[in-house]
Amino acid sequence: MNELFICGQNIGAITNNVKADLHKHWLLQIFVAVDEKLVIKVEGQKISCRAIVINANIMHEFQTGEVIHFTMLINPTSLLGRSIRKYYLRGNPYYILSEDRAIELQKLLLNHIKVDNSNDYSEVIKNVYHYFDNKILTEFDQRIESMLRMLNTYHSDKTASRVKYIAKAMYLSESRLSHLFKEETGIPLKSYLVHHNLLSVYEKIFDGESITDAALGSGFDSSAHFAYTNKKMTGMSARDIIKNSRFLKASF
Structure with a gap:
């Protein structure tokens, strides 16, 4: 399964077909396991969690194996990216989503894949945005x-x-x-x-x-x-x- 989508300035996928070698980029990236937990290596540290956001310019590697995951590359200058950087990452290499909210995202994804199957990712993405939504942002120059x-x-x-x-x-x-x-x-x-x-x-x-x-x-x-x-x-x-x-x- 490999379904790719674009939402504004962000690009993402629901897939079980990721085998990403060690790399880094200047975008933020969120990973959500559709079922149970994912395992990702960030700056040499192996992390197990349900959902995580990796900061920009941070070395990481990840493989889905045969398990379906949701991932999205987020423009760090967008309102979503700026909110994540300011209120959640705060200069740290990664942020692990809270257990209860991560489980909510997992249920939504699982329902979409196994029940809805409509190819409409609007509700999934809306919930990702809602999780990180914060209105108090200082504009750039x-x-x-x-x-x-x-x-x-x-x-x-x-x-x-x-x-x-x-x-x-x-x-x-x-x-x-x-x-x-x-x-x-x-x-x-x-x-x-x-x-x-x-x-x-x-x-x-x-x-x-x-x-x-x-x-x-x-x-x-x-x-x-x-x-x-x-x-x-x-x-x-x-x-x-x-x-x-x-x-x-x-x-x-």
């Missing part, structure tokens, strides 16, 4: 808020031209823009854009494009460049992720 909006609306094939365009629009040098972004978000601008491009590739593949066309149309030099970056960032090959998968849209 207004220039960064504007920049994030630009990144989601300005579509260039190349990262360099995208940065140049945004820096020019904001009357900043490219180096000052990069410094300000890292200062406000804690994330290197180039690393953030790589993940932005990766999400773009999967969105295009969801829409029926080939891996090569999607990679070239999202700022990668070639499909091989995309494959290398994807493996480095996710611990998995793109073809293994895509193979035998169903691609779904999710919203709520």
